[in-house]
Amino acid sequence: MAKSEKISEAVVRRLPIYLRYLSYLQQVGVATVSSQQMGKNLDVNPAQIRKDLSSFGDFGKKGIGYDVNYLVEKIRQILKLNEEIRVALIGAGHLGHAISNYNAHVEDYMRIAAIFDNDPAKCGKVLAGITIQPLEELVETVQRQKIRLAIITVPASAAQSVANLLLEAGIEGILNFAPTTIRADRDVRIHYADVTSSLQSLAYYLT
Amino acid sequence: MAKSEKISEAVVRRLPIYLRYLSYLQQVGVATVSSQQMGKNLDVNPAQIRKDLSSFGDFGKKGIGYDVNYLVEKIRQILKLNEEIRVALIGAGHLGHAISNYNAHVEDYMRIAAIFDNDPAKCGKVLAGITIQPLEELVETVQRQKIRLAIITVPASAAQSVANLLLEAGIEGILNFAPTTIRADRDVRIHYADVTSSLQSLAYYLT
């Protein structure tokens, strides 16, 4: 049964991984899957998968496993991916290009709805079907378009000031690619995706 | 004193964050820093910083704090960033462009030494000063140039076969941007940096 206990970050990080594999199973027409099989494919302990899922409800059938379609639906619900979520992208450099173009291909309920850059030469240009706007228009645009998440791909030196604008606009979550820590004066979810740090920690494991 | 106990992944993930802040302090000419001050700036518990660092040695001075230059040097040593580490980039799409150009600016001991793509139209072209090579040349090039780490920025459908080539070439660590799990038949460090998963888990925290 669904528990009222707090869901840990580790669980939330794994759900998208489960969802991805389940979507794949949908595509290849597999109707049912066991925690055993999922664990084998995703390198996750089957007991952990069962525990993760059971904290949201009884999704499986004893002796059978999980119905793929049903589980996809449930995980989408949990991750709030069953309604469109609008995302702002700030920084139309190489990384911003990569993300906006990539995103255009994903048949997801996440949609990049606005792109901002402080370079006047870029403003007015179109990227992945969206006209790049100056930072001055960020607060108003985010609020008007009900944008809830933001992806920061500006240089480290500009990340905090961009974050301040986003906070002012009422953003609910930030994915920060800039190699710097962001301080927030109110409750907001900030995730980090810094290539340099990832590479550096990888170097530690060199023999 | 330096412990022989196993260093956890969590510690290794934090070291680059410490290093980044300490490098900043170097730049602005600060000679000494306390765990208190570091913690405040990086949103990390000061006790944790002290514990993390003390597992590698006695780097601080009681009553004083840490010498910034010395600590930078030590963390570089721990992360093996004091000798040049050559990196291969596979996938010269938008994301590959972003990373190779970004990397060109970093005065780091990590250097992208070779770039590969399976698109014949791209091979032979130059990106960030490096000529793009076909995948057929990957194994030989990686071994000859003593490349130890790799960044995968190909589509999910190609990621596993690229990883297989890298494993065959003897690569020691992989940073995978493709939205898929990679299976390895031998011991190799694989880190994931998947934008879609990061965004999806961010969505969970929407109110």
Add this chain to the structure above:
DNA sequence: TAGATTGTTAATCGATTAACAATC
């Protein structure tokens, strides 16, 4: 000396995993 801060221990907190009764 007095104040500050480390290194480290012990306590706490949280996450993972093994095991198994329930049951399809």
Add this chain to the structure above:
DNA sequence: TAGATTGTTAATCGATTAACAATC
């Protein structure tokens, strides 16, 4: 029924934090 697999408990493992003696 026999075999398979869930959901859940309890055990284990690991990571974080508070507290403080040591000492600069």
